[in-house]
Amino acid sequence: xxxxxxxxxxxxxxxxxxxxxxxxxxxxDHTCYTVxxxxxxxxxxxxxxxxxxxxxxxxKDSGFVTEVHHITGEGVDAGVVYCEMQASENEGGDMCDRAxxxxxxxxxxxxxxxxGGRLKELRELTNATVRxxxxxxxxxxNFCVIVTGQVPLRDLLTACAPTVETIRTSRFKSLPPMxxxxxxxVPRPDKQQEVRLEFPAEDESTGAICxxxxxxPEWSDLENVVALKVxxxxxxxxxxxxxxxxxxxxxxxxxxxxxxxxxxxxxxxINITLKSCDVEQLSKRDVTSEVQAVLKATAKAEGIDxxxxxxxxxxxxxxxxxxxxxxxxxxxxxxIIGAFLYAEDFAATGSDGRSVRARLDAPGTLESLLAWPAExxxxxCRTFLSENPGVTVVGRPSxxxxxxxxxxxxxxxxxxxxxxxxxxxxxxxxxxxxAEEENDVETPEEVSAEFKIPDVGQVQLIxxxxxxxxxxxxxxxxxxxAARLKETVAKAAAKGLPPMNFHLDHVVGAQFxxxxxxxxxTSLTTRQLELLxxxxxxxxxxxxxxxxxxxALSHEAVVQLLTDTxxxxxxxxxxxxxxxxxxxxxxxxxxxxxxxxxxYETAPRLIARLLADxxxxxxxxxxxxxxxxxxxxxxxxxxxxxxRLAMSAFDYSDSSAHGAFNVFRVEKLLKGLEDPEGVALxxxxxxxxxxRKVLLAPGALAYISGDIAALETAIFTPWCxxxxxxxxxxxxxxxxxxxxxALRRELYAADALRPPEGCTCGCLLSCTAEESNYWLVQCNxxxxxxxxxxxxxxxxxxxxxxxxxxxxRKIRGKGHAYSYGISHDLEAGKLTFSLxxxxxxxxxxxxxxxxxxxxxxxxxxGSEGEGPMEDEEGEDGEDGEDGEEGLDPCSLEAxxxxxxxGLIEPVDTVPGAMEEAFAMVLQRSPPDQLQWLLRAVQAVxxxxxxxxxxxxxxxxxxxxxxxxxxxxxxxxxAELEEQLQKLDPPFQxxxxx
Numbered sequence: 006x007x008x009x010x011x012x013x014x015x016x017x018x019x020x021x022x023x024x025x026x027x028x029x030x031x032x033x034d035h036t037c038y039t040v041x042x043x044x045x046x047x048x049x050x051x052x053x054x055x056x057x058x059x060x061x062x063x064x065k066d067s068g069f070v071t072e073v074h075h076i077t078g079e080g081v082d083a084g085v086v087y088c089e090m091q092a093s094e095n096e097g098g099d100m101c102d103r104a105x106x107x108x109x110x111x112x113x114x115x116x117x118x119x120x121g122g123r124l125k126e127l128r129e130l131t132n133a134t135v136r137x138x139x140x141x142x143x144x145x146x147n148f149c150v151i152v153t154g155q156v157p158l159r160d161l162l163t164a165c166a167p168t169v170e171t172i173r174t175s176r177f178k179s180l181p182p183m184x185x186x187x188x189x190x191v192p193r194p195d196k197q198q199e200v201r202l203e204f205p206a207e208d209e210s211t212g213a214i215c216x217x218x219x220x221x222p223e224w225s226d227l228e229n230v231v232a233l234k235v236x237x238x239x240x241x242x243x244x245x246x247x248x249x250x251x252x253x254x255x256x257x258x259x260x261x262x263x264x265x266x267x268x269x270x271x272x273x274x275i276n277i278t279l280k281s282c283d284v285e286q287l288s289k290r291d292v293t294s295e296v297q298a299v300l301k302a303t304a305k306a307e308g309i310d311x312x313x314x315x316x317x318x319x320x321x322x323x324x325x326x327x328x329x330x331x332x333x334x335x336x337x338x339x340x341i342i343g344a345f346l347y348a349e350d351f352a353a354t355g356s357d358g359r360s361v362r363a364r365l366d367a368p369g370t371l372e373s374l375l376a377w378p379a380e381x382x383x384x385x386c387r388t389f390l391s392e393n394p395g396v397t398v399v400g401r402p403s404x405x406x407x408x409x410x411x412x413x414x415x416x417x418x419x420x421x422x423x424x425x426x427x428x429x430x431x432x433x434x435x436x437x438x439x440a441e442e443e444n445d446v447e448t449p450e451e452v453s454a455e456f457k458i459p460d461v462g463q464v465q466l467i468x469x470x471x472x473x474x475x476x477x478x479x480x481x482x483x484x485x486x487a488a489r490l491k492e493t494v495a496k497a498a499a500k501g502l503p504p505m506n507f508h509l510d511h512v513v514g515a516q517f518x519x520x521x522x523x524x525x526x527t528s529l530t531t532r533q534l535e536l537l538x539x540x541x542x543x544x545x546x547x548x549x550x551x552x553x554x555x556x557a558l559s560h561e562a563v564v565q566l567l568t569d570t571x572x573x574x575x576x577x578x579x580x581x582x583x584x585x586x587x588x589x590x591x592x593x594x595x596x597x598x599x600x601x602x603x604x605y606e607t608a609p610r611l612i613a614r615l616l617a618d619x620x621x622x623x624x625x626x627x628x629x630x631x632x633x634x635x636x637x638x639x640x641x642x643x644x645x646x647x648x649r650l651a652m653s654a655f656d657y658s659d660s661s662a663h664g665a666f667n668v669f670r671v672e673k674l675l676k677g678l679e680d681p682e683g684v685a686l687x688x689x690x691x692x693x694x695x696x697r698k699v700l701l702a703p704g705a706l707a708y709i710s711g712d713i714a715a716l717e718t719a720i721f722t723p724w725c726x727x728x729x730x731x732x733x734x735x736x737x738x739x740x741x742x743x744x745x746x747a748l749r750r751e752l753y754a755a756d757a758l759r760p761p762e763g764c765t766c767g768c769l770l771s772c773t774a775e776e777s778n779y780w781l782v783q784c785n786x787x788x789x790x791x792x793x794x795x796x797x798x799x800x801x802x803x804x805x806x807x808x809x810x811x812x813x814r815k816i817r818g819k820g821h822a823y824s825y826g827i828s829h830d831l832e833a834g835k836l837t838f839s840l841x842x843x844x845x846x847x848x849x850x851x852x853x854x855x856x857x858x859x860x861x862x863x864x865x866x867g868s869e870g871e872g873p874m875e876d877e878e879g880e881d882g883e884d885g886e887d888g889e890e891g892l893d894p895c896s897l898e899a900x901x902x903x904x905x906x907g908l909i910e911p912v913d914t915v916p917g918a919m920e921e922a923f924a925m926v927l928q929r930s931p932p933d934q935l936q937w938l939l940r941a942v943q944a945v946x947x948x949x950x951x952x953x954x955x956x957x958x959x960x961x962x963x964x965x966x967x968x969x970x971x972x973x974x975x976x977x978x979a980e981l982e983e984q985l986q987k988l989d990p991p992f993q994x995x996x997x998x
Contacts, residue, residue: 544619
């Protein structure tokens with residue numbers, strides 16, 4: 006900025022304010038710059054610097070060259086923004102969304118813009134245009150500062166005062182009038198539109214995308230806006246919603262998934278997306294007509310299920326209150342951004358802020374909708390959906406489209422090289438070098454030193470008190486309320502316990518209770534494990550048989566019961582597992598249910614019924630099989646996902662849960678269940694019933710979090726039913742020896758890929774649908790959560806990877822890759838280097854290795870600087886500018902600050918603190934691990950950080966045994982394989998297409 010004229014100084018200073026740099030996003034109608042800090046002290050120190058950067062940036066040509074777009078000396082297009090957009094421009098979802106906007110906003114309209122920039126326009130963009138844009142729109146009357154968190158108002162105003170004074174004496178004191186952006190009438194189509202396109206993909210049989218949209222009410226029409234959100238959820242969100250029943254639950258289904266939402270513009274844009282569409286069905290059926298048929302039925306009063314609509318409203322109220330507790334910063338700032346953009350009374354003289362207040366009271370607006378009669382809902386549907394001209398975009402997967410895109414880009418680059426010629430390429434290379442040299446000017450140490458690291462002791466952590474009950478005995482584990490809570494728990498246990506162990510995490514005042522149940526999978530065969538993806542996908546939409554727990558329920562009644570009761574639920578193998586992925590603790594079947602505290606007693610009974618009473622209906626399983634198969638191509642065209650899948654396959658055996666959830670294995674299973682007569686599905690339903698009998702033996706583990714003390718003596722009573730009492734007698738029966746949730750490394754196969762010393766091996770996946778490169782490089786590391794090397798390693802990683810740190814400047818700054826990372830996984834015992842959206846991954850990897858080697862040898866007496874990249878000259882090797890990479894005290898302090906923020910940020914809300922406590926249990930870390938680590942990070946020394954680099958990070962780039970998984974565009978495979986062979990040691994990779 007003008008006051009701080011050093012490239013990257015904002016992030017350098019943010020890293021010293023208990024933050025991890027800054028961030029920004031560009032939406033269709035606004036740009037938002039963000040910073041998150043732990044505590045107010047660092048935030049208030051940084052705020053005036055941030056405001057100066059936003060309003061008074063220097064916008065130098067050198068920054069444009071590296072950050073936006075440039076042509077390298079080899080004639081290839083690069084730049085940070087260019088890398089990012091190259092990875093998304095020809096992705097199916099982006100292409101369909103772009104086509105939808107162009108049709109929905111005819112004529113000239115900013116809402117149809119690709120705000121990230123189209124590649125062609127980025128190649129033609131100039132810095133002068135950027136400067137003109139900034140001059141026109143970055144002005145105080147088009148600018149809003151939103152602060153969420155515990156910051157004293159007087160301190161906030163004091164922090165802003167220098168910027169206000171600068172504004173008064175700058176060019177802003179005399180500004181020409183400006184028409185407020187997006188204040189004019191929004192153009193709309195006058196008749197129904199349909200657009201068809203093809204997008205790059207390997208599998209052409211399924212995985213198509215359909216986007217449908219309609220213009221909705223004005224932003225200011227709050228009641229109708231909120232009502233539309235409810236109506237869209239009613240139409241789309243669960244298996245008994247009208248659109249999902251017609252398009253997903255039907256036989257044959259048109260698509261595998263429906264999502265919906267509103268793009269909040271001056272005039273709302275209503276959007277319904279059909280994903281995982283079957284291409285054959287698309288060719289036979291009229292999407293618009295089928296959707297309109299459902300909408301027309303809903304547009305009649307007799308077509309409205311008023312009881313279900315009211316249930317959806319109450320669910321929305323619960324979800325809003327849950328978000329207030331779990332994600333208040335984003336919830337409130339999001340509403341204020343909308344009001345700033347479109348509320349006529351926003352910050353107006355004499356305004357009472359009515360527009361903002363109304364939007365922050367979502368439960369109140371929702372409450373008023375409970376009184377709406379069926380006819381009013383039907384009228385809403387007619388006005389904005391069934392009788393409103395809309396747009397339908399049909400995107401079909403095409404292998405030829407991907408080959409065409411890659412061939413055209415290769416031809417364009419060749420033409421570009423020829424056009425530039427030898428001299429032109431040299432000139433481009435020189436321009437880039439000059440820009441990089443100008444950008445590499447360091448922030449003066451005296452400027453950094455002015456920003457003292459805030460006292461982390463002033464940040465108040467949320468206290469989580471933990472009590473366990475094992476074999477009927479309560480034990481206080483950790484937390485200031487643990488002793489008192491133990492007494493409450495002991496009284497509750499005296500009334501009766503099921504034969505299972507409990508872990509209770511308590512936070513005073515928590516408004517919601519989360520119940521987690523874990524059931525061991527150790528008794529299942531490989532075949533039974535292979536059937537679990539089918540159960541997980543249908544768990545909340547199967548009918549129930551009558552039992553002592555309750556009456557028989559149809560699958561529709563089950564879905565409705567969950568809508569009436571639950572805020573959030575999940576069912577997976579391992580925590581955080583998915584349709585084609587086993588999660589953490591993959592030796593356990595995991596079910597989670599979050600409810601209001603007043604509904605606590607309902608949750609264990611529901612969990613019990615979902616485990617013991619569901620009927621594996623052949624019809625419900627048939628719908629799930631087709632739905633899951635339609636989703637398979639999406640996973641196959643996800644390069645990053647396949648890269649992670651390959652890395653996982655190196656570690657886990659095919660007979661494990663990780664192997665069973667492999668998308669290729671699941672696809673094989675599902676295709677074997679597709680027989681029209683349903684014989685195979687009937688057999689699968691029987692097998693699922695049998696494996697359930699094996700699972701529901703005594704020995705489950707329960708983890709409950711919330712305001713446990715408020716439950717008083719009713720903590721365990723709801724669990725004394727159904728499958729939890731198996732083997733019990735109504736009182737306490739000793740829990741059997743239950744396996745602990747497994748650590749990742751405990752599930753590794755005996756024949757896991759473990760390259761010997763001096764060898765690097767793995768796989769390379771090439772894909773016509775990818776235009777960027779992605780890499781994972783792994784080596785082994787330590788697993789002890791109390792290792793004295795842990796804090797120095799975390800600081801070392803932050804030092805290297807921080808915004809405006811060494812990797813940022815030499816990898817992202819040179820346009821080699823959009824993002825990079827190093828991560829340490831205690832549970833797995835792995836250290837991983839990653840590259841995402843890379844244009845030149847080998848150069849990025851070599852640059853990373855050179856940086857690490859330099860940092861490891863700097864200041865080490867007697868070191869010869871030996872290493873695999875000792876003799877390799879990078880782009881900067883000739884003039885010795887890499888001398889800047891030595892560890893310096895200011896950067897080390899900033900790295901400590903960044904790590905402290907990274908530790909505190911996940912626990913800044915009540916749910917976040919409880920989730921962290923649960924994670925510590927699953928990782929078998931001591932309950933005070935966070936507090937210990939905060940102290941340890943503050944105590945690291947330069948020597949300990951360098952030692953961590955030498956011992957743990959350097960092997961990622963040297964001759965240690967490493968596994969690699971990579972994804973590249975098909976057109977660049979041969980070139981990449983050649984470059985991999987030139988690395989020292991060479992990468993030995995198996996190619997997969």
